[in-house]
Amino acid sequence: EASLYIVATPIGNLDDITLRAIETLKKADIIAAEDTRHSQRLMNHLGVTARLMALHEHNEREKSQALIDKVKEGKSIALVSDAGTPLISDPGYFLVKLAREQGVNVVPIPGVSAVVTALSVSGLPSDRFVFEGFLPAKQGAKAKRLEVFLYESRTVIFYESPHRILDTLKVMIDVYGADRYLVVARELTKTFETIKGGSLSDLYEWAAADANQQKGEFVLLLEGVADSPEASVADQDKMLALLMSEMP
Ligand code: SAM
Secondary structure (H helix, E strand, O other): OOOEEEEOEOOOOOOOOOHHHHHHHHHOOEEEEOOHHHHHHHHHHHOOOOEEEEOOOOOHHHHHHHHHHHHHOOOOEEEEOOOEOOOOOOOOHHHHHHHHHOOOOEEEEOOOOHHHHHHHHHOOOOOOEEEEEEOOOOHHHHHHHHHOOOOOOOEEEEEEOOOOHHHHHHHHHHHHOOOOEEEEEEOOOOOOOEEEEEEHHHHHHHHHHOHHHHOOOEEEEEOOOOOOHHHHHHHHHHHHHHHHHHOO
């Protein structure tokens, strides 16, 4: 059946791609890619010859219907992003939403994502977690966003752009205090893979002292707080409401 395939690709190490992903890309009529030049290198490496088409945040709305029409004509379309799983802090949401609304078959070809890769080795509670994606770049907006998680009891996971790590650690210290525990997962599956946990102030000193640790791609995993005062206030309110409702 002609379908729209959402295909995960590696986040660094080129061997981190599934057999099914390779097979799907080889059979695809068109591969929609965030950056065609970037993805062409992977396709060459895999021996995939399908035509690549650009689908990025600036043209996704405009191009999605044309891609969906191709599937309706019987073509197989694969969506890839520059790294990892499409739609996860990457383009594709609009395309998939539209495809599903129009009854087009959407097939996941799962694989790597930096968020789950980082969580799996962080040593932080992994039964419940919050994925927050990218923080705003500006300090004020960043601090405001971080405040949302002041009393969060679940592990909170952020993506970080290269060269922002020191700034983000500094704002985190302002918002959470120097002692909150964080894990930095840098350059996962690549040569300089580094996974380091510590207090916010220790990590700040460590990164500030070594410019190499400020480069590359990062996932930041914030430990949740043991007892959430906000949650317990909410619990007390609920309990009170329940008691009140039972009163004669
Ligand atoms: N779609 C991707 C996924 O499934 O993880 C994420 C794309 S997002 C535009 C890029 C961000 O993901 C980076 O800034 C970084 O936060 C994270 N990331 C991607 N590859 C990574 C890696 N090898 N090591 C650490 N973080 C990575």
